[in-house]
Amino acid sequence: MRVAVIGAGPAGMTAAYELSRRGAQVQVFEASDRMGGLARSLDLWGQRVDLGPHRFFSSDARVNRLWLEVVGREYKMVERMTRIYYQGRLFRYPLMPLDALAKMGPVNAARCLLSYAKQKLTRQHAANRDESFETWVVSRFGRRLFEMFFKSYSEKLWGIPCDELDADFAAQRINKFSLGEAVRSALSPRRRARHRTLVDRFAYPLGGTGSVYEKMALGVERFGGQVHLQCPVTRVVQEDGHVRGVELHDGRFEPADRVISTMPLTLLIQGLSGVPQEVRQAAAALTFRNTVLVYLHVDGRELFPDQWIYLHAPELQMGRVTNYRNWVSELYGQASTTILAAEYWCNSSDAMWTDSDERLIELATRELRSTGLLGSAAVLAGHVVRVPRCYPVYARGYRLHLRQVMDYVHTVRGLSPIGRYGAFKYNNQDHSILLGIFAAENLLANEHHDLWSVNTDYDRYQESALITDTGLVEQPAP
Secondary structure, three states, rough: OOEEEOOOOHHHHHHHHHHHOOOEEEEOOOOOOOOOOOOOOEHHHHHHEOOOOOOOOOOOOOOOOHHHHHHHOOOEEEEEEEEEEOOOEEEEEEEOOOHHHHHHHOOOOHHHHHHHHHHHHHOOOOOOOOHHHHHHHHHHHHHEEEEEHHHHHHHHOOOOOOHHOHHHHHHOOOOOHHHHHHHHHHHHHHHHHHOOHHOOEEEOOOOHHHHHHHHHHHHHHOOOOOOOOOOOOEEEEOOOOOOEEEEEEOOOOOOOOOEEEEOOHHHHHOOOOOOOHHHHHHHHHOOOOEEEEEEEOOOOOOOOOOOOOOOOOOOOOOEEEEEHHHOOOOOOOOOOEEEEEEEEEEOOHHHHHHHHHHHHHHHHHHHHHHHHOOOOOEEEEEEEEEEEEEEEOOEHHHHHHHHHHHHHHHHOEOOEOOOHHHHOOOHHHHHHHHHHHHHHHHHHOOOOOOOOOOOOOOHHHOHHHHHHEOOEOOOOOO
């Protein structure tokens, strides 16, 4: 079986790794010059960084076994510290009632509790497939907490008002968490340990997140496959409802019996021939949000203790800042400086997307300086990375468009779109790895995994195990 895999991110590389070691003829085509996709790593100023914060955590034994097989002992467990910057103060994230109470003051805390109580008295939450992110969060936290700790950040990320954002984003990222759950979790360590949103430790590879997929690429080649960097695919070629291969940027055609695609779903549809007009229109209605990462080389070692901080201040354009000095020491080695990554989000039509590197570095420096996170440390240099189409926008009504596209793709035999881009799904690393495993099993073991259901139903894990300092630890069934 000849398999073409488009993209070398977590989902694509996992699928390629699993397929090649089981005897398939695999070729991976990656548009960039690095492995890892959104989880790739890069070298700056003698140090190693990722594209934003990429912690690894999964309770799925299959995902963890594969991750450990690839990484071996070259990882450390990191004690997570993450906070929210709001009105000049830093709040622990996830929210801790006593911490939040002390920092927001008794009047503001009382207003939050009254808002929550009012919400619970006036409307018991009921599942509503058409509700917005705003109504979903307000029903679980109250309007006051929504406005403080959800509204500004979410609108920066997605570029649309929260009442135009589908509740699917909250259902996937916040799941069953609520203010009541936060209080119960704070009072019960056992409950806290059980809730996925509140994970305090995570595994991190010593060579950066991208090293996982660099090692997978070596495995693919060891098993006889090929990995082509700087080799973008322009379109998937189909004939009579079956894929025949892929067309590369230089016009070459590479035949394949199966194609696993992690290219943006919208671009996949644009390149396919014979797609009905209504499906093309549905795909055109699906949009992605871009990321602009501004890396700052800072002359200091102990700026703040967090791995990353969410910036919920409406007056700042920045949405998140990552401090790579607080992950593992192998990233910075003997360096006495710190690399920060300031994160901005925009559309391709926004001025920020085409703004000069100099202006973006100046903006990030000025905004971070205003928060006090830089202290008096000097910024020595800056570097800008633009990442297109990295967040699928869950605008209300997107499911109808996505369903039309999915229904059509299912008619093209041999084509499997997966990953955050390919499935138009806001996946974490572990979800994408699981998608890669499932895609490989569908092709070689005649399984029938629904590749679009991963990261929708959190209770589908069949066997549970966690990575610890000593390796894999099996967990009892819940």
